[in-house]
Amino acid sequence: MIIIVIFLLSMFFFENKTYSFISKINIKNLRYNKNNNNKYHLFASRDLRKISSFVLDYSILFNKQKIRKRKFNFFNVCSNKMSNMDNIKEQKENDGCGSLEELIERYVCEISSLIERNECIKGIDDEDLKKEFMENEKLLQDKKMKLKDLYGKPSEELKLVENRTKLENLVKRKFFYTNSFEIYGGASGLFDYGPSGCLLKSELENLWRCHFIYYDEMLEISGSCVTPYQVLKTSGHVDRFTDLMIRDVVTNDCYRADKYLGDFLKAKIEELKKKNTKEGEHVEEKEKKQKRDDDINENKENNDNNNNNNNNNKSNYNYNYDMIGGMQNGNETLIQKIELILRKLDGMNEEEIKEIIKEYDIKSPLKNDLSDPFPFNLMFQTKIGPKDDNTEDKNKEKCKNVDNNKNLNSTNTNNNMNNVAFLRPETAQGIFVNFKKLLEYNGGKTPFAGAQLGLGFRNEISPRNGLLRVREFQMAEIEYFVNPKKKNHEKYYLFKYLMLPLYPRDNQLTDGVVIKNMTLEEAVEKNIIANEALAYFLARTYLFLLKCGINKDGIRFRQHLKTEMAHYANDCWDAEILTSFGFIEVVGHADRSAYDLQHHMKYTGANLYACEKYNEPIEVEYVKMIPNKAKIGNTFKSEQNKIYSCLNEKTNEELLIIDEELSKNNKYILNVSNNDSINNECKFELTRDMLSFQKYKKKVQEENFIPNVIEPSFGIGRLIFCILEHSFRIRRFTDDKEERQYLSLPYKLAPIKCSILSISNNKAFYPYIKQIQMLLNQYNISSKIDNSSVSIGKKYARTDEIGIPFAVTIDFQTLKDKTITLRERDSMLQIRISMSHLVDIINSMLHAKKHWNEYIAQYGLFTQQVLDS
Template sequence: MAHPMTMKNGQPFDRASLESLMKRRLFYTPSFDIYGGVSGLYDYGPPGCALTTNIVDIWRKHFVLKENMLEVDCTILTPYEVLKTSGHVDKFADWMCKDPKTGEIFRADHLVEEVLESRLKGNKEARGQKAEEEKEDPKKKKKKVKSIAIVKLDDAVVQEYEEILAKIDNYNGEELGLLMKKYDIKNPATSGELLPPVSFNLMFQTSIGPSSNLPGYLRPETAQGQFLNFQKLLEFNQQSMPFASASIGKSFRNEISPRSGLLRVREFLMAEIEHFVDPEGGKKHPRFDEVKDVELELLNREVQLAGKTQVETTKIGKAVETSLVDNETLGYFLARIQLFLERIGVDKSKIRFRQHMANEMAHYATDCWDAELLTSYGWIECVGCADRSAYDLSVHMKKTGAPLVVREPRKVPLQIEEWQVDIEKKKFGPKFKKDGKTVEAAIEALSQELREKLSLDLEKEGKITIDVPGVGDGKVEVPNDLITIEKRTRVENVREYTPNVIEPSFGIGRIVYALCEHNYWTRAEDEARGVLSFPPTVAPTKVLIVPLSSHSDFKPFVRTLSDKLQDIGVSSRVDDSGASIGKRYSRNDELGTPLGITIDFQSVKDNTFTLRDRDTTRQVRASVDEICKAISNLVNGTEQWADVAARLPAFEGQEVD
């Protein structure tokens, strides 16, 4: 469903033009195109690869380096047992519905959303058309209103639709089926009836090894490898808490009906952080004060459940203080996510943080906020930030027995009064024979409350009776010559706990696409050619070198400039084609190249060059060293074009077609 958007110069946004540009200039292309392609799979071309690499590089600097994170690269192939234990085999699913006649399959929540939004749009257009007709020609009113009455909705129905859309992510399969029935939602293409929604697991299944007896999956997230390596990472970090691991790599989800270009794909690049934190003390963060005044647009779950989508601009410090955001560490990462998105060039006015409602929360999460970016497809989740509590470490520890815990000396020893059980092992074995271990395990598992009660039974009756499923009739008597239950004081010098985890998870491909939409525009004088205004730090190519002509005098200068830019780590391209200077710059504006150097006959005389800014098309002229210094500062983000234009002489050039 298209959402009306405007470009940075106020013109209406044209998604078709941008996507045409991105395919034509090879930012991306459908995979296996000459074989007809496969839905939801795309290849990135040179500018797409460079843009992605630059974003990931800034991500590493912003998070991994800034926070001293421990980066790991874990395997994509994952055994069945791991994902069964983590809950993904049973719960990592979406709801799909099928057209029994055509065989077409839809993702249920997306279908409901698409149909209701389409009806709302039609209703809005119909009302607008009616108003225009009444204003322009009252005589034609009856005839034309009749033609548009089909899409006209009552105000009450409009409100119902808007409330459903506000909480669309909170419906389960049964509820989606009821909505489809109530609002007569069918196959949009054929109007055919659809079967009720059924659960579909999103993981790609495979087998590991030639005998196929070790089932596995392609990982749906990079997180599990980080959890399984927790004990080794803790040891690498010298047992110091808190700490964070990070991973960048491909993940795979077998999307039901990928239809939104790069936004919904089956293979994608993720950058995930697992921040391990002590659950005691409110999950404080030592650097929270640095970000407490960062303002975020927050859409909380109560507002959504009320059928509304109004955001509230809130400083993250206030949001944590009022418990809107659960804890400091979660809040810290929400603020850092916002700062990262702004740093790479995402439009700040098109960022919001939406809190998950109960039904849409992942099985492992206790709280979760999505950083959503506004695109022509609507608000799209690009970063999830979840409090996974101790879920993952706990389930893997329970399954394997591995000590995925933190053990640290207590500053003050802890004295604990508790009921302790002693078993007379020499007599216990002969008494219960083969059931001995089962009975012993049942005794060890007794709660403190039950131990206290049984101690009285032991003193009064000389025996206790406990429940032991699978042994005899399920009840076992233990006489007082085999067992002692006493209250004693135990001193605990070491604290053992399972850390909680705060997880920011970035969908890099979605961020790339949203960034392109936010930075795409066309010049008033040349609407046929687009401009991608990427910040120099993330632009695929930083500099275009443009010799005025193919004259041999210019060739040494091309080589010198290329070498100097390489020496300072700046990527450049040379365009010495026969096209005019204006056309050559225009072609590279489409690629988002922020800077251009022109070599002309004055360069031959005095070794000066012009430097052009992509967005303003203004130029300055200076020596090669001054030009390279300006480029380096612009690419590193230490200067803006206005700073360069203020200190270097302006040049009125000949940028003509």
């Protein structure tokens, strides 16, 4: 009775409202407890009454009612994990506004705005502006310290592996995506997006456009998916766009070498760890048994024989213990060796992979021998038009051979490949071939960025793991064209203080540690990141991933090993996201130098130079190369033209390096790219007597250069997969076996923004349902109506499953005063508002202008309908 009275009194303080909108939780005790969102939760310990699972914002409710904080104890009946008490203070300071990732993004936005403002007013002789500048500087230091603290806080723990099957069932049941042509048995590596998946993909692409294209005024194009043979031959894709493949020598089943070996070695590590655990348990059991024997022997006085046996037993046991300990240490050493191999695997060549297969005696899944690794070209080949090719039959025959890379090279001549084309493996080439038009559109000014969203195609050897490895996929790519002498970005200073989780190549080859306490500015100064422009796009990508709802502790930026970089790259960093399958590359960042433009210009003769004009003439040092043609011709014969062509493409700085090297060592190794061979390069040894150089200075008003390119490349499908995994949540109830699954998607990404529900299927509600939908449609807020006869709780569960963040409920009070309830997905709390306020409230939260807690404070929690006249 006492507990009932306490409960009723507490309800009185909440303006006589009862929590009627949720179900199946038994009230047992009232205590207060704190979680990572500064929420206090109602705990139930005895069967007093049924209410639904919900989250109360303790501070807002009690401040609103102007009563002292009472020592109620609340229990978290949601799936969100309770965290330590330290998070409470931080959340109070931030008004409970969102997740850790949202707070980081918000702080970065505020800091960048302050930096930009101070940059504008710095140096202006105005007292008010000087005062504002100083205040901003103090505020900046304070916010940077808070941001640094946020970096150190752990994100919400994700049970990715444990929840994978449940998420897969949800994705299928709600038709986010499915295997293409499923009724015919499906097609490996091809997927169809359903209604929810299409909307999610569309929202993600819109968010990407806003975050990158609109923010940096990029120039977007949409190019053709079918690409002529010569374009991709010139870019190097025909010869080098390959993965190493192995095959079962008996069944001829094919596998991608690095992935197959990676799976095998990971399984080997797990096997060794289990073995260590069993050996450790064996040692512990023997220790206990020996201790019991020792105790018995010690109690036997005056028995020398027993004492001697006891001593012998001890020495034998110690010998066995040392032996087992040695075995464990041996296993640990082997585990470390395999982990190092895994970190190097992506960059290994054919010989290295062959050695690993031999060393670990790796077999096919059917226990058959595996072939030596060989390159497999990943592009889909097709034809443009009906024109016959006299090599067509030969090509068809050769395509049966698994090594189709040799097939491509054996038929690649200008005469018989005019109508051959490929489905594009990347969207980048469409931007490169239109570079001159984009430059003119931009008024001839550099730097600038081109961007493109579109399909890419790669004939994956063994597609699997859902959207992670497919043969047709949506890409979003940026090509940032910049002067090679000035690889910077005008907005770099706004983000150089960010501390990203960096995984440099040196760490991958040694201790495997991810650097988390280094700013981008430090990383550039230490030459860990090659240049400011590359660092800028790493920062922008990091913020974009946080905006997409990716857990901050599930992100790392891994630098490519030198052996695994693409043929066109100087430096590469992959944004990798933790999934149930481990870390997966989702965004690639490459410094492509001038590789693509140089090769397209060389083959076509097109002028793909950019020009930088100076305000005043400047003096530039030039280097003129004077080759000894007789010496070079006698030495290299028919290869001499390749040498001249390569030397003519060198910049002044590169020619000076060659001159210095020749003077120092009397020789220089010239690497010449070879598009006519699978081998990446030909090497020629030049001597001092073959080349001489003449230096001279000249005043110029402008400088021509071939732009270098910084390229961020996003895999949209992979990102969707990661977003779904990181947003998947489960609500569990204390007295109910039922669990409710939902997607805690960021509001901006939610496929549908608002559901329109009725408390029952009473026909009197229909006009209001349509009225609200029309109101939302006017402001482009997507909605979904559910006026079925199921309970309101089930309607909420349906909308939560597809990540709808807001739910409008029309009830009998709506008929009376035209007010409605608005429910938020993650907290499950409701407020009662006028229909006329609905659009403003939803829009403000979609654009992060206000937080849900602020509206709870403004309107109070809705608990029950008021039907009295």
